[in-house]
Amino acid sequence: MVVRSNHYKAAFVAAQDLQRSGRLAEAERAWRELDQKLPGHVGVITNLAMVLWQLSKFEAAEISAEQALKIAPDTVQARAIFAASAESQGKIDQAIERYIYALEIAPRMSTVLHCLSNLYRQRGDLKASAHYARRMAHEAPDNAVAWDTLGAVLLAINELDGASDALNKAVKLDPNLASAEANLGVLAAARHQWSTALRHAEQALAIEPSSAESNNNRGNALMSLGRLDEAECAFNAALSINSNCFDAMFNRSLLWLKQGRWPKAWQGFEARWQSRQMAPFKREFNKPLWDGSDSMDKVLLIHAEQGLGDMLMMARYFPLAEAKVGGLIVECQTELVKILTTMSLGFDVIGSGNPLPKFDMHLPAMSLPRVFHTDVNSVPWRGPYLNATHAATQIIPSEGLNIGLVWAGNSRNPSDFRRSIALHDLAPLLEINGVNFFSLQHGPEGDQLAANGLLRKITDLRPHMVDFAATGRLILELDLVISVCTSVAHLAGGMGTPLWVLLSADPDWRWLRNCGTSPWYPNARLFRQKIVGSWKTVVEETKLALSEMVESENYSRRRKTMANDGSEELGSFTRS
Incomplete structure (x- = not known):
């Protein structure tokens, strides 16, 4: 920008030098002095707007940028500052409109593309966010931040392969970009690769130790690996850096709930409404x-x-x-x-x-x-509290042991990969004689019956399960429900029906850890994974327990029969 005299030119350069060196208060004074001497000079007003924005004087910056645009509407920097000032004041819609206005004359301006991607993501429009992130990466292929931004958005929309490519490019371009390492950790967590997630979180912390978010991510990985004491330390570290890190506050409460430290956990559990996971549902x-x-x-x-x-x-x-x-x-x-x-x-x-x-x-x-100040020893239980009006269905036979099965939860639940079992993994249970199996499985997962050729061995009750009251009426006629951690387990538990729950190695907090019973449902027995992801021992233990139950039921029935006809003394009965 041309300054009309050498004196003003020297003053212009001096003001720029002050601004570049971070002496912002001095730079503001210098630009204001020039503005008085050169009224209406676009370059002076635009630079004043920039230094005001850097000083967090956003309203003043917005006024100066607008003044510059009235004089020269095509000033790119003024358009960008005009938008950034609105963004900094939380005026998101105006900021987006102004950034798009800036792109009209500078369509390849990567900083503006970056801001648009972030703002659309903040507003929840991930499709638009990804559009601008892709444009940014295209216009600035050697910019690590561009690829990190794209990777983060793709991660948010669950395009994990694309996110992996983008984030690995970012790390290759700048190995010290902490946010890219952190996002690679989030990606690994999304793929349930907890050791890898931990490694990336720790690498991010090696670059930027003061990151509350990376400490929280590290805690999440450690908790999923069962290293709870270390996880608690990580969450504490996150909160010592940022006491308002609600994700860490919520996650620490979940850890305490898993450990049975409920009174300590409940207040932090309220932070769920400020966490990224739950805030949209408040x-x-x-x-x-x-x-x-x-x-x-x-x-x-x-x-x-x-x-x-x-x-x-x-x-x-x-x-x-x-x-x-x-x-x-x-x-x-x-x-x-x-x-x-x-x-x-x-x-x-x-x-x-x-x-x-x-x-x-x-x-x-x-x-x-x-x-209600609930702890592990004070869970309300005055007996069954859910009722299903009994009406004979004529579906459940009166002979034999009648067992309901549920093997999968709602696939939309982010923890469903942990809790659900493939139906064919339960096949050993079907080898037990004297048992009638009935599927209480809701939804498309019930189609596994036909896919595995099991419709003759397990009766599909879906046509009769129109709502939970109808499902409850069916449960009333069953001797036992065997279920993964899903809604039918809670229905059977609340009705007081004998319940066996098959649990992953890292189940939901309500099932606690290392115990075979539940404070929520006295009628429940818990079977837990010994190895993460392996249901083999769970099914083996369940089969053994079910075999013992069948034998016990047969023994009880034989004793009752013989007692009625007096054919043999009960004491001399021998199990076959």
Whole structure:
């Protein structure tokens, strides 16, 4: 930019030097002095806008940038600062509009493309974010940040192979780019490669030790590897760097819940609503959260969160909550309305999506254990709390041992890869004589019956499972339910039906660790993986237990028969 006199030219260069050297307050004064001497000079006003933005004086920067654009609308730098000032003030829509305006005259400007990708990602438009990230990588192929940005977006939209390519390019271009190493760790975690995820998190920390996010990622990997003490240290490190690292706060609470340290965990568990995983699902009500105190003059809304099984597990608290408030409304998933209505305790049950009656306060369902100060020894259990109106189905035979099977959870659950079993892995159970097997498996995973040629050995009950109340009626006629960690397990558990739960080596927190029983369901027996990812020993132990149960059932029936006909003394009975 041409300055009209040597004196002004020297002053212009001096101001630029101050700005480049980071002496920003001095640079601001220099640009303002020049602005007074050269009013209306676009270069001076634009540089003033830039230094104001660098000093976090965003409103002033925005005013100066706008002033420059009124004089020379095609000034690229002024357009970029005008957009960046809006972004820094949280005016996302305006920032996006202004960055696109800047691209009109500088379509290859990588910094603007970068900002657009980040803003669209922040707004949740991952398709647009990926579009601008790809443009950035195309325009700046030697820029490691461009490939890191693209890799992060592809990771967010689950294009894992593309993310891997982009992130590895970023690390190759700049081995000291901590964010790329961190994203490679997140990628490895998405592929359930926990040792690799740990290695990348530690490499990211070697480059940038003060990263709360990388400490949190390291903690996640360690927790998934079962190294809980180290994981806790990692989460603590993240929170010592950033006390508002809600992901670390939430993850540490999950670790404490796994360990049975529930009273210590509940408050941190509330941080789930600020975590990246759960924040998009937070319900906003213009009503206070219930703190568990007696409120007999108020109506409480308890609303569903997370999965169907979570709501069934929490239903035990509804009578306790109802006793503390003037009125109770339970909003649940539509599939659960009938089964929860059968609790018949005088509260209203409403399916999600329906208009809500008036209420005075609310609580997400999974916060109930916190407000009732639940620990491992005080889980509410006064006997079965879920009821299914009994109606003979004429599907379940009266002879033999009748067993319900569930082998898979909802595939949309991010932990489903851990908890679900392929049906063919349960084949050894089918070798036991005297057992009638029935599939309680919901959804397309039930098609594994036909795919494995097992329709003659396992009766598919899906046509009769129209909702959870109907499924409950079927469970009433079964002697035992064998299930992975999914909603049917919670249904059977809440009904008091004998329940065996097949668990991964790193199951959900509610099943605790290294125990064979559950504080949530006294009628449950737990079978756990010994080796991560291997169901072999779980199935072997389940088969042995089931064989013993069949033998015990036959023994009991024979004793009863002989006692009735008096043909032999019970003491001399020998098992065959």
